[in-house]
Amino acid sequence: MPISATEVAVRTEALVKTYGATRALDGVDLEIPAGKVLGLLGPNGAGKTTMVRILTTLLRPDSGRAWVAGHDVLADPNAVRKSIGLSGQYAAVDENLTGYENLYMVGRLYGMKPAAARNRAQQLIARFQLSDAADRPAKTYSGGMRRRLDLAGALVAEPTVVVLDEPTTGLDPRGRMDTWEVISELVSDGTTVLLTTQYLEEADQLAHNIMVIDKGKVIAEGSADELKAQVGGERLELVVADASELPTALRVLSDVGSGQPSADEHTRRVEVLVDAGPKALIEALRRLDAESVSVTDVGLHRPTLDDVFLSLTGHAAEETQGGAA
Amino acid sequence: MTVITKGLVDGRVVAWRNLMNVRRNPDWLFAATVQPIMFVLLFAYVFGDAIGQSMGGGTGGEVYREFLIAGIFAQTVAFNSAFTVIGFANDLQKGIIDRFRSLPMSRLAVILGRTTSDLAVSVVALVVMSLCGLIVGWRIRGSFVDAVLGYLVLLLFAFAMSWIGALIGLVARSVEVAQSAGLMWMFPVSFISSAFVPVHLLPGFLQTLAEWNPFTAVVNAAREQFGNTFGNPPTGWPAENATLYAILSCVVIIAVFAPLATARYRKVASK
Structure with missing residues (x-):
């Protein structure tokens, strides 16, 4: 069923993906209204990354359907790729290219003409406070700078939907605050964001809606306040x-x-x-x-979202960390 | 923009990115040339006299050195396909392939960009190896056009091997596995050929294998075009039609491995 991309930016119906005996996604329905942030919360191995990979056309689900920006992920993956920006768990930055070159390359691969790609790269360098380091190879960057560069890469084509897979994992507190600021700005520009995180505080801060998944199933959904109210x-x-x-x-x-x-x-x-x-x-x-x-x-x-998680799953969010992703 | 133009434009961007990587990390080029230089020195001066005498072409070592260089050229470009393997394994591990796959770019372009940029590395390696050859006494004795054809066959072979490397790199589970898997199979392929020793001096049961080895064809083609042939020319269809057989083999390799590598790229998942 085609849906209007002006109201619902991302939607999935009964997504299932199995790896051998493991059901990474076990019938997940999800909907993100245009311009909103959905926080997808769960421990490692809950199915967050599988969801991200399906929505960004990197992986095909075993069954179920998904639409991003009005395009069917399975039927028209290239239209989906044109509408999204992905910033991954591990900053996908070419270490030997400079910050500027990284962004220029991504712009060219989105199909921008050289001049347009150059302009856009310069804009983003300025916006992400990388001007001083723009002409240094990315391998000289700090963790936070790399993450900013990777985020900038996701925004090159001004996508309507941005997918951020654990954008602050492994960052120091300062880097985390910086990243949060950027995400907040994105939202105020009207971009739809799917944010996966293991940090309850992060979902609390940034997301309009939170979906908690564990072992491939949605176990709770609602605003942070609604979820906290569930705990009492x-x-x-x-x-x-x-x-x-x-x-x-x-x-x-x-x-x-x-x-x-x-x-x-x-x-x-x-x-x-x-x-x-x-x-x-x-x-x-x-x-x-x-x-x-x-x-x-x-x-x-x-109650914190930790309490929510504990009461929903019977184990703390941190407990299953280190399990299979 | 048609699918093909988009593929070529994207491929050029990817190749540019790979070459920037080589430029900022020149150790790669160093590795691409030091090993073959070592091979030239070892074979030419350690085994040179012995093999040269068994070849019966004349004064031993000198004859062998001239014979050897075409084999070293082919080995150099074949071993360069290890860079394709490692390049892909690295990009996979670092999430670069994920980023590429999430972009609206041509699927083929990532592999095409890599195989063409590695071809540029092979050009540099061939220049260095030619200079090295000239120093130990190798000469181009044929016409200029023939020599150009000889180099073109070597580069076509480099390109073909690179597509095999692309598949290995996309299949390998880690950079470390890729590193050894990318090189391992190359040793028997290059040694059971006419690269270092004439086929008729190999053990009987390996001679047929060596005769039909595409690697032999490439080496024989290069020797023929550079005018580095000695004594009785090798016989049999593959040897008598070395250039044709070499080109055909390369075309078949590309025709088989390009679709395989592209199909693998579509499915590949990063760690």
């Missing part, structure tokens, strides 16, 4: 001055909380999920004070 309310945490006060603290928290409280003897920390955060916090402190329990630290935390 807030988490009340407090630390008592002396370990002997832990039983009293547990009793109080089990009264004010909505779930079973837990305690850690070593750090003297007690925590519980609560529905009405501030109210429960005041109540807990008042009762602890009445029982003469001295509290050294207290906090009310909204």
Whole structure:
């Protein structure tokens, strides 16, 4: 079914891809409205990269269909390639070419005339703050600079859809912030972005919508807030001055909380999920004070996407790292 | 733009990129010439007198050195196909092939660009090896046109071998595997031929194999065109029609390996 590219930029229906006995994608439906960012979240081996490779025509699915910018990925891969920019997990930069030459080459391969490719390369060099390094071979670049160059390469043809496969994996905090800034700019220009990441914080920061996949299946979908709401309310945490006060603290928290409280003897920390955060916090402190329990630290935390992941999959996002990608 | 023009334009861009890589990493060119120079010196001065005497052409070593150079030329360009292998294995590992495959560019262009840029490396290697040959006493004794034809056959052979290299590079699972797989098979192919020793001096059961080895045809064609033949010319159809057989073999190799490599490129997945 052809769809209007002005409303839905990317769409998949029941995508399946298997490698031997492993179902890398097990019937994934996905939709990204034009101009929005979808964060595809999951541990290594969840199927993120397989999804990216199918949408960028690098891989054919076993079954199911996919459209990018209105073009069928299987029937018209070349039209898809003209509409997308891909920036990969490993910056696909030619180390021996200069930054400028890398971008010029990509422009020429998108079919731009030499003059147009030169202009575009210069624009992007300036925009990505690579002017000082433009004429140095890319092998002299830092990790962050390489990543910026790779991102710039994805934008050469001003694609309507940009696919970013783990754009900040392996970057230092500074490089990560830089990359986030670039992605935010892209979004404000109206580009549709599919972003895969293992970092919950990253999806939280950048994505309008988040899709969590694990073992090839979609296990949750929605905005960051909606996903957090699935886990429940807030988490009340407090630390008592002396370990002997832990039983009293547990009793109080089990009264004010909505779930079973837990305690850690070593750090003297007690925590519980609560529905009405501030109210429960005041109540807990008042009762602890009445029982003469001295509290050294207290906090009310909204659940992180880590909590979401843990509650959805039964394991933390980091746990399966190092498995097959 | 038609499919063919787009393919040629893209191929030129890819070839430009590969040659920039060679220019910024001249060790490649160094490697492409040092090894054959070593072969010339070893064969010419270690085995030269012995083989030269068995050939019965005259004064031993000198005759052999003139005989040897065409074999070294063919070996040099054949071994250069290892650069095609390693080039593809590297591009695959670094994700460059993924980027190329996600671009609206001609599928054939990536391989065509690589095989033509490696051809340029072979031209440089042949120039260096010719100078090396002149130093040890090799001479072009035929006409200018014949010599040009000799070089063209060698370059056609280089181009053909490069397509085999493209397939190996796209199949290899790692750069390290590519490195050894790209060279390994070349040793028997170049040694069981007329490159270093006349075919009639090889063990009987290998003679037929060597006679029909396309490598022999290329070497014999080059010897013939450069006027480096001695004693009784080798007999049999492949030897008597060496240039024709060499060109035919190269055309067949390209016709077989170009579609195979292109098909592999469509499917190949990076690590």
